[in-house]
Amino acid sequence: MKHKAFSLIELLIVIMIIGVVYTLVVGNFNSIAEEKTKLTLKNLKEYLLSIEHEESVKILCLDDCSECDILVDTQKYKSIEDFVDEDIKVYRYDALYGYTKIEQEVYFNVEDVEEDVCFSYEVAKSGVGSQVLVEFKEKFYDYTSYFSKVQVYSSMAEAQEAREDLMREVKQ
Incomplete structure (x- = not known):
């Protein structure tokens, strides 16, 4: 009785096919993961906090x-x-005046050449970020809360009202 078995060539072909399928599947999973973590103003704070x-x-x-x-x-x-364009505006909250536009700082690069800052946002070691309201593409992104995610408002008046409600709640 003769035993039939796969030849070495047939086994190599099957292994190559499995390798190609695996590469295609893993490549698609990586691109899906990259799309999920696309940086936006809404997830900026969480993104920066996730970096060691x-x-x-x-x-x-x-x-x-x-x-x-x-x-x-x-x-x-x-x-x-x-990520953003030059139309971005940044505001800081003042209890007396409400939200006031802030001018960005000047930055000196490694060659000690002065450059204008269009936008910046920083998160410290403690996890606290810059306390600002960012206006971009007719939306207002509120970074003033220490513990909650970025809130998005459709107008500055809506952001101002939410801030004042929070101030009233804190005073009680």
């Missing part, structure tokens, strides 16, 4: 905001393109 750091992590967009850098403990970690 000792002192602070900051997003810094210079000039026309076409490219932003993620700085971890003042060292460049990653560059991001097309």
Whole structure:
């Protein structure tokens, strides 16, 4: 009685097919995971908090905001393109005046050349971020809360009202 078995060539072909299928499947899972973690103003605070750091992590967009850098403990970690544009506005809350527009700081690069900051947001070691309201594309992103996620409002009046409600609640 003769035993039939697979030849070495047939086994190699099957292993190659399995390898190609595995590569295609893993590649699709990686692209799905990247799409889920796409950086937006709504998830910016959580994204920065997820990066390991000792002192602070900051997003810094210079000039026309076409490219932003993620700085971890003042060292460049990653560059991001097309995150925001030059139409972004940043406000700070004042109890007497409400939200007032703040001018961004000046930044000196490694060659000690002055550059204009279009947008920046920083999270410290303690997990506390810059206390600002960001206006971009007709939405207002509220970064003023220490413990909750970023709130999104459709108008500055709505953000102002939410802030005043919070102030009243704290005073009680």
